[in-house]
Amino acid sequence: MSTPRRGATPPRKPPISAARRENRAGLAFVTPTFVVVLVVVIIPILWTVLLAFQNAKLVDIQQNGLFGRWTLDNFEQVFGSPGFWSSLGTTLAYTVGATAGSVVLGLVAALALRRPFRGRGLLRAAMLLPYVAPVVAVSFVWEVALSPQYGIVNEWGSKLFGWDDPIAFLSTRSYEVGFLGLHFDIPLALLTVIAFETWRYFPFAFLFMLARLQAVPDSLEEAARVDGATPTQRFRHILLPQLMSVIALLSVLRFIMTFNKFDDVYLLTGGGSGTDVVAVRVYDFLTSRFDVGAASAQALVLAVVLMVLLGVHFKFFGKKMQEESA
Amino acid sequence: MSRAFRMTRTQFEEGLFGVLRWVVIVFLALITIVPFYYMLLLSLKPIDSLLLDPGQLWLSAKDFTLSTYESVLKPTSEGGQGFLSMLLNSALVAVATVLLTLAAAVPGAYAVSRLKFFGNRQVGALFLAVYLFPATLLAVPLFVMFAKMGLSGSLVGLAVVYIAQTVPVSIYMLKNYFVTIPHSVEEAAAIDGASRLQTVVKIILPLALPTLMATGLYVFMIAWNEFLFALLFLAADPGKWTVSLGLQQLANGIEVSKTVLMAGSVVLTIPVVVLFFAAERLLTEGLTAGADKG
Numbered sequence: 001m002s003t004p005r006r007g008a009t010p011p012r013k014p015p016i017s018a019a020r021r022e023n024r025a026g027l028a029f030v031t032p033t034f035v036v037v038l039v040v041v042i043i044p045i046l047w048t049v050l051l052a053f054q055n056a057k058l059v060d061i062q063q064n065g066l067f068g069r070w071t072l073d074n075f076e077q078v079f080g081s082p083g084f085w086s087s088l089g090t091t092l093a094y095t096v097g098a099t100a101g102s103v104v105l106g107l108v109a110a111l112a113l114r115r116p117f118r119g120r121g122l123l124r125a126a127m128l129l130p131y132v133a134p135v136v137a138v139s140f141v142w143e144v145a146l147s148p149q150y151g152i153v154n155e156w157g158s159k160l161f162g163w164d165d166p167i168a169f170l171s172t173r174s175y176e177v178g179f180l181g182l183h184f185d186i187p188l189a190l191l192t193v194i195a196f197e198t199w200r201y202f203p204f205a206f207l208f209m210l211a212r213l214q215a216v217p218d219s220l221e222e223a224a225r226v227d228g229a230t231p232t233q234r235f236r237h238i239l240l241p242q243l244m245s246v247i248a249l250l251s252v253l254r255f256i257m258t259f260n261k262f263d264d265v266y267l268l269t270g271g272g273s274g275t276d277v278v279a280v281r282v283y284d285f286l287t288s289r290f291d292v293g294a295a296s297a298q299a300l301v302l303a304v305v306l307m308v309l310l311g312v313h314f315k316f317f318g319k320k321m322q323e324e325s326a
Numbered sequence: 327m328s329r330a331f332r333m334t335r336t337q338f339e340e341g342l343f344g345v346l347r348w349v350v351i352v353f354l355a356l357i358t359i360v361p362f363y364y365m366l367l368l369s370l371k372p373i374d375s376l377l378l379d380p381g382q383l384w385l386s387a388k389d390f391t392l393s394t395y396e397s398v399l400k401p402t403s404e405g406g407q408g409f410l411s412m413l414l415n416s417a418l419v420a421v422a423t424v425l426l427t428l429a430a431a432v433p434g435a436y437a438v439s440r441l442k443f444f445g446n447r448q449v450g451a452l453f454l455a456v457y458l459f460p461a462t463l464l465a466v467p468l469f470v471m472f473a474k475m476g477l478s479g480s481l482v483g484l485a486v487v488y489i490a491q492t493v494p495v496s497i498y499m500l501k502n503y504f505v506t507i508p509h510s511v512e513e514a515a516a517i518d519g520a521s522r523l524q525t526v527v528k529i530i531l532p533l534a535l536p537t538l539m540a541t542g543l544y545v546f547m548i549a550w551n552e553f554l555f556a557l558l559f560l561a562a563d564p565g566k567w568t569v570s571l572g573l574q575q576l577a578n579g580i581e582v583s584k585t586v587l588m589a590g591s592v593v594l595t596i597p598v599v600v601l602f603f604a605a606e607r608l609l610t611e612g613l614t615a616g617a618d619k620g
Contacts, residue, residue, distance in 0.1 A: 019442070025522050026443025033434025033493070034449065040468070040490040041456050047467035112350040123351065125606050127358045132602045134551040136570040137591035140577055141365045144584055152364065155381030199357060211614035230339045253457075260460030263553045267574065282462040287558070292466060299463035306458060 051296035074297035083276065084298070088305065091259060091277040094194060099254040101198030103247060106205025111235075113206075114213050124210075131203035139267035142196055146170055173274040189273035193265050197258060205250050212246045213239065252313065259306050278302045365595070369394055369588035376585055394589035402564075407576060407586070409569060409593055415481060416550055416568040417597075422485035423549035424542045427492045431541070434493075435500035436526055440512075456494045461554055464490055469558050479563040487555050492545045499544065502615040503537035504530070540612030543605050550598050569594040 055071045078084050109127065113120060130138060145151050148166035157163040167175070167188070175188035216239065224234050262279040265271060271280035278298060285295035368376060371389040375382075400406020438449060464487075472483050507530060515525040531538070556571040567575065573590045576582045602609065 022441050023443040026437045026441030026446065029433040029437035029441065029522075030443070030449055031433075033430050033437075033497070036430040036489055037452070037456065037493060040486060041459075041464065041493075044464045044467040044471070044490075045459055047471075048463050051466065051470075108350055109354055112347050112354070117351075123355055125603060127354055128602070128606070128610075129358050129362055129599065132547060132598060133362070133595050134553075134570055134598065136551075136553055136573050137365070137595045138361065140573065140587065140591050141361050143577075144368065144588070145361065145364060150377055150380040150584070152381055152383070159381060203358075207610055207614050211610075228336065230336045231343050232339055256457055260462070262460070262462055267553070279460055279462045282460075282466070283554075286462075286466060286469065292470060296463075296466050299460060299466060303459050303463055306460075310458070 048296045048299060051292055052300045053297075054293055071293075074293045075301075077294050078297045078301060083281070084278075087276045087278050087281050090190065090275065091279075091302075094190065094197070094261075094265070094275070094277055095255055095258045097191075097194035098197035098201070098258045099251055101194060102201040102254055103205045103250050105198055105202035106207075106250070107209055107243070107247070109202060109206040110209035110213055111239075113210065127206065128203045130200045135200070135263050136267060138200065139196070139264065143170065143268065146192070170269050171273050187274050189269055189275050193268050193275050196268060197261070197264055200264065201254060201258075205254070208246050208250055209243060212243055216242050252310070256306065256310070259309075260302070362595075365588055365591050368585050369592045371585060373583040373585045394583075394586045395593070398586050398589045398593060407572070407582065407590065408564075409572060409590055411565075412567050412569045412572045413593065413597075415566055416570070419481050419485050419488070419568060420546045420549040422482065423488040423492060424545045426485055427489050427496050427545045428538065428542060430489060431493050431496035431500060432531070432538075433526075435497045436504055436530065438497065439501040439504035456490065461491065465554060465558055468555075472559060479560060479566055481560075481566060484555060484559050484568075485549070487559070488549045488552060491552065492548050495548075496541050496545060499541045499612050499615070500534070500537060503534055503612070507533055536608055537612055540605065540608045543601060543609055544613065546601065547598050 052074055053070050053072070055073055113124060113127075146153050146169040148154055148168045151166075153169070154163065154166040157167065169192045170189055172188040174185040176183055176185050220238055221234055224238055229237070260279060261277070262283060265275050265277050266280050266283065269275045271277065271284070279302070282295050282298045282302070285291050285298060367383070367385055370385055370391065372391050372393070375386075375389045396406070398407045398409045400408070401411065402408040434449070437443065438446065468487055468490075472480075472487075475483075511529060511533070512525050515529050516522075520528065551570065552568075553570045553574065556568045557574070560566045560568070560571055561575070564572075564575075569590070573587065573594055576590065577587050
């Protein structure tokens, strides 16, 4: 309980308690941030929801007003077009592949760079390059390197591995490979964009896992070593449990980010050759057809699918994660 | 299981992982350094020499040229690609984004980390929820909104849009630092008669300067590298292109040679890489703070 200072202000009716004052200060401090988020995030999202239920082309939004002319046409159109379901499948494959790839490679990298060696600091910094560099520049480098005409990958591939024809990595929907007399098709362009995404984001996972690894007390491992545990056993029973919470967090974060990813795929393949993720389709609806309603409906469906997936994840794994960390 | 066998298994594994570790290290060095070396290499040779021998991994002295850089940086009026003015546009947008984001994020981060108020937890969750919505979802209404306001071709408009991308991560980084500042510092200031706002401005912010810098740099990176919104808002107006957008637009055409565009890629990459290396420790610590607590 605070006492009002004498003389400063005439004694007010009930003195304001410290908790209430803190509440007020908190609200005052959070207001500017909240207003900004409201204007650039929340209102646009709510507006998308409205647009998704309106028959809105870019030209007639002016007349439409915010409300009215409700319709479910957009959703009929979205669910009705065969391209939508396959693109949702592509998005899922892309997201799962890239998330798993970047987290696993990040883990391997963190384990390899755990103990100091000469040049570790330099390598660690260099390894962050893919994550730091602008996506337009690195996707352009990949595009040139993988080009069938002047790309270095195909040149070395034919030199070293005797590839008969140059491989168009970014524009081949399915590529036939023979293995032990068996022939099967792999979705080459999709795998290439997954590889790109893995490459670009493993440094992020690496950073977080290295930070976590370095907080594991040496004595734990020392004790296990004395007890005769082999390196795999030490990893399985000591390091992995310590890393589990970071791995879980990274997986969820990367999943969300990749699911919504637009630029990487758009820049590498333009969404062609079996890499038509939903985010790129939204962009196409918006810019080539000026169909704001259909674009909004698709974006909305994408967000809902993501939320359902996350809901399921937390329902099944949320409890388990808590138990493990407890 | 006999002790002797156990020893050999340990020895075997230790040997194996000792070797594998170096294989992994070399592999990581290759995949992260070679693409950037390749970028630099191609930017320094004429297009003919690339087409003649695409597999060449080094630069012969007779090929070396800086004309690619000259042609990419020269203004369009002199027959170049005008990347110098695009660099200026990118820098303007990125700096404006940093200032706007920090102004928006600092009070919020302070409130969430320090003060108990009604809705504290909900606010934190709300800022995180921003991540759940695809940028494309935001893009549709922002595109319409800005088209209506006549801001669609404006660099300031772009900076405002970028706040949506940068505020959540800024709040996260700042909050992680604010919670480490002991309460006693603020209590001492309060006893000396400082108001809450004075305390934040005169005491907390100077203490948090390294984190403010790290956050600012990270925001700068995001804004400098951003592509989708630049494409949506500025594509129609070449005078306002950022470097990312300019590079993509030129790469889509066929008239500019690949090696000149590689020079453009280097020009786009260098500023953000230099900034990053200058503050690497600061940045990685700011980003991963809290990760070690599990």
